[in-house]
Amino acid sequence: MLKSLFASAACALLLVSTSAHGAQPGSPIVIKFSHVVADDTPKGHGALLFKQLVEERLEGQVQVEVYPNSTLYGDANELEALANNQVQLLAPSLAKFEQYTKQLQVFDLPFLFDDLEAVNRFQKRSKGRQLLRSMEKHDIVGLAYWHNGMKQLSATRPLRVPADAAGLNFRIQPSGVLEAQFAQIGAKTQKLPFAEVFNALKSGTVQGAENPWSNIYSKQLHQVQPYITETNHGVLDYMLVSNAKFWYGIPHRTRVELEAIIDEVTYAVNREAEALNNADRARIQASGSTQLITLNPAEREAWRAAMRPVWQQFEDQIGKDVIKAAEAVNRKQRQ
Numbered sequence: 622m623l624k625s626l627f628a629s630a631a632c633a634l635l636l637v638s639t640s641a642h643g644a645q646p647g648s649p650i651v652i653k654f655s656h657v658v659a660d661d662t663p664k665g666h667g668a669l670l671f672k673q674l675v676e677e678r679l680e681g682q683v684q685v686e687v688y689p690n691s692t693l694y695g696d697a698n699e700l701e702a703l704a705n706n707q708v709q710l711l712a713p714s715l716a717k718f719e720q721y722t723k724q725l726q727v728f729d730l731p732f733l734f735d736d737l738e739a740v741n742r743f744q745k746r747s748k749g750r751q752l753l754r755s756m757e758k759h760d761i762v763g764l765a766y767w768h769n770g771m772k773q774l775s776a777t778r779p780l781r782v783p784a785d786a787a788g789l790n791f792r793i794q795p796s797g798v799l800e801a802q803f804a805q806i807g808a809k810t811q812k813l814p815f816a817e818v819f820n821a822l823k824s825g826t827v828q829g830a831e832n833p834w835s836n837i838y839s840k841q842l843h844q845v846q847p848y849i850t851e852t853n854h855g856v857l858d859y860m861l862v863s864n865a866k867f868w869y870g871i872p873h874r875t876r877v878e879l880e881a882i883i884d885e886v887t888y889a890v891n892r893e894a895e896a897l898n899n900a901d902r903a904r905i906q907a908s909g910s911t912q913l914i915t916l917n918p919a920e921r922e923a924w925r926a927a928m929r930p931v932w933q934q935f936e937d938q939i940g941k942d943v944i945k946a947a948e949a950v951n952r953k954q955r956q
């Protein structure tokens with residue numbers, strides 16, 4: 622009797638000690654980090670640097686496997702895989718969390734942030750930090766923001782004024798704000814996973830898209846989009862997320878070390894993202910396969926005026942306080 626009581630207690634203990642982070646005592650915790658972009662992008666570099674630092678500093682305790690280019694999970698199933706602990710780290714674009722929180726839609730509002738520096742300031746201030754915890758009730762813990770960059774519009778025809786986009790079908794991420802943004806300029810939209818964008822543009826299923834330079838270049842989208850307008854109309858950034866049960870199940874000392882590594886990687890990713898995007902912009906220009914259209918201030922203002930009503934449409938969902946806090950980080954004075 623006593624023996625069987627001991628056996629079930631030991632069994633329960635083993636379940637407790639293995640269930641949270643999935644590792645058997647004595648064997649390393651495995652962190653699968655899945656993402657949808659190429660290695661040579663800000664997020665791709667971040668994932669690889671995380672792996673390198675973890676394996677240097679937590680050798681034998683934590684092992685990191687990186688799966689880029691939607692090779693393990695893609696946009697359609699990666700968050701579900703995180704919930705089921707089939708993957709332990711993701712860094713989806715901030716436009717991909719709509720089903721878990723409406724507040725993160727603030728990042729999709731067109732022409733809200735003047736530049737990446739402004740985005741950075743918002744993410745560091747208290748409202749931005751609070752949003753890292755906005756999906757707690759879904760057991761999603763936000764660990765950091767990682768930059769990619771400002772988005773540019775690409776299409777099969779030159780887009781200089783908003784009316785040029787009317788009637789075109791644009792690929793978008795799964796975001797109501799982005800849908801509304803294109804509706805404002807008379808364009809149609811299709812939500813597609815990132816892995817399908819190149820083929821959809823190539824086949825003509827969609828005729829336009831919005832991406833930062835690094836995503837355009839690393840996926841060769843400029844080869845199938847003859848025009849890119851440098852609008853910088855919105856931001857595409859990421860939230861590094863984990864499953865809360867997994868994350869808080871990691872032994873405290875190990876988790877503290879992992880969080881310190883994440884801080885270091887975040888600093889590196891965010892410091893180099895803009896330079897990487899600028900280098901890819903130059904590569905796209907040098908390729909000669911697409912024409913870059915730059916806008917003068919009056920032309921850019923016309924795009925801003927056309928898309929700006931979207932803010933009001935979504936202010937109840939996002940929260941006026943969040944939008945106000947985001948707007949306040951711009952240094953330039955606006956009317």
Ligand code: SIN
Nearest residue numbers: 657658714794815836
């Ligand atoms: C990404 O950068 O993770 C992909 C963004 C997109 O789906 O456009």
